[in-house]
Amino acid sequence: MKTVYMDNNATTRTDPAVVEAMLPFFSELYGNPSSMHSFGGQVGRHVREAREKIAALINAHPAEILFTSCGTESDNAAIMGTLRSYPDKKHFIMTRVEHPAVLNVGHYLRARGYRVTELGVDRKGRLDLGELRDALSDDTALVSVMTANNETGVIFPIDEIGEIVKARGIPFHTDAVQAVGKIPMDMARQPIDMLSLSGHKLHAPKGVGALYIRRGTKFTPFVIGGHQESGKRGGTENVPYIVGLGKASELAGEHLKEENTRVKKMRDRLEKELLERIPNAMINGDPGNRLPNTTSISFEYVEGESILLLMNAVQICASSGSACTSGSLEPSHVLRAMGVPFTAAHGSIRFSLSVYNSEEDVDHVIEQMPPIIQKVRDISPFWKDFQAGKPISALMAGGSGHDHHHH
Numbered sequence: 001m002k003t004v005y006m007d008n009n010a011t012t013r014t015d016p017a018v019v020e021a022m023l024p025f026f027s028e029l030y031g032n033p034s035s036m037h038s039f040g041g042q043v044g045r046h047v048r049e050a051r052e053k054i055a056a057l058i059n060a061h062p063a064e065i066l067f068t069s070c071g072t073e074s075d076n077a078a079i080m081g082t083l084r085s086y087p088d089k090k091h092f093i094m095t096r097v098e099h100p101a102v103l104n105v106g107h108y109l110r111a112r113g114y115r116v117t118e119l120g121v122d123r124k125g126r127l128d129l130g131e132l133r134d135a136l137s138d139d140t141a142l143v144s145v146m147t148a149n150n151e152t153g154v155i156f157p158i159d160e161i162g163e164i165v166k167a168r169g170i171p172f173h174t175d176a177v178q179a180v181g182k183i184p185m186d187m188a189r190q191p192i193d194m195l196s197l198s199g200h201k202l203h204a205p206k207g208v209g210a211l212y213i214r215r216g217t218k219f220t221p222f223v224i225g226g227h228q229e230s231g232k233r234g235g236t237e238n239v240p241y242i243v244g245l246g247k248a249s250e251l252a253g254e255h256l257k258e259e260n261t262r263v264k265k266m267r268d269r270l271e272k273e274l275l276e277r278i279p280n281a282m283i284n285g286d287p288g289n290r291l292p293n294t295t296s297i298s299f300e301y302v303e304g305e306s307i308l309l310l311m312n313a314v315q316i317c318a319s320s321g322s323a324c325t326s327g328s329l330e331p332s333h334v335l336r337a338m339g340v341p342f343t344a345a346h347g348s349i350r351f352s353l354s355v356y357n358s359e360e361d362v363d364h365v366i367e368q369m370p371p372i373i374q375k376v377r378d379i380s381p382f383w384k385d386f387q388a389g390k391p392i393s394a395l396m397a398g399g400s401g402h403d404h405h406h407h
């Protein structure tokens with residue numbers, strides 16, 4: 001049986017063309033791009049070309065691209081690098097649905113005396129821009145709002161947000177790790193000061209990322225060392241991975257149209273068929289405003305982990321919207337922030353497609369899911385209670401009754 005991989009928001013397959021582009025830099029082209037001799041110097045040219053390709057993907061200037069080790073580092077560098085540039089400002093604004101790479105930085109800052117505002121979302125995962133406007137103050141050092149959510153695919157109105165924030169003279173960062181390569185990003189037009197991206201979400205390998213820093217933006221280096229990356233990040237360049245990210249960016253630009261046509265159509269068909277064939281199923285997140293590859297579907301009165309186990313047995317890879325923390329299954333912070341009822345949040349599954357998926361993959365999932373959901377419901381006491389019209393037992397209700405704070 002072939003593996004059907006629909007977990008591309010977790011990570012993607014490295015494109016074979018990307019692997020091929022990287023290989024020479026492990027063998028014959030091993031020089032240090034900072035060397036004076038041409039053996040190393042020629043490697044520097046490839047780093048420059050990679051920088052140009054990433055800049056082209058988001059319509060930025062190559063000098064505005066800083067290579068990092070991952071999306072998490074990009075987020076950390078953007079936030080900490082900005083706060084250190086404004087030592088007198090002690091207020092940071094983010095949303096409640098950020099990836100832990102931003103969320104936990106916010107919690108870290110709060111524990112160290114910063115005032116941290118977490119903007120809430122509504123039932124469809126949408127922000128209230130009035131709440132953002134009211135939160136801005138003269139003490140605000142930075143606002144960080146993700147472009148698209150990794151769990152639901154919901155896209156925030158990042159241009160409008162950037163305009164509101166910048167009108168107050170406050171720097172604006174966006175975690176676009178899930179957006180780059182799936183929707184067009186244009187730094188010449190969009191009011192964004194800093195943008196994070198990650199290689200392994202766009203068919204480059206794990207362990208390489210980039211941070212876009214608009215010219216003129218104050219930035220204090222996170223990694224202090226040599227003069228690499230214009231003094232913004234010390235450390236000898238990870239040349240093979242940088243070259244890989246460059247190649248992947250070039251391909252992502254070419255595939256952008258396919259993401260928004262063929263991939264989107266597959267996602268829409270998958271979603272429509274599953275909702276038709278399976279009772280008590282619903283989409284999480286604003287259906288009209290999502291990444292083209294993502295759907296988060298809640299199957300009520302069952303546990304996502306049990307569904308994933310049965311999916312695994314028929315070689316379908318996806319993710320659930322709950323995480324096993326200290327032995328109890330907790331719905332994700334994203335679904336909790338949206339106020340998804342606990343009976344639905346527990347049984348949420350995220351399917352995330354890519355250009356590597358085919359209609360046959362979609363057929364396989366459409367065929368396999370209804371009996372899987374039936375099987376887990378047959379042994380679910382919650383489903384039995386629901387069918388009998390009885391109140392749901394305290395066990396499931398208790399799961400999300402108390403709010404967990406992860407530090």
Ligand code: PLP
Pocket residue numbers: 009010069070071072073075099101146148149150175177178198199200207209
């Ligand atoms: N931000 C978002 C929205 C993500 O989805 C991820 C990855 O899951 C990250 C940041 C972290 O990226 P990386 O795994 O490259 O550190």
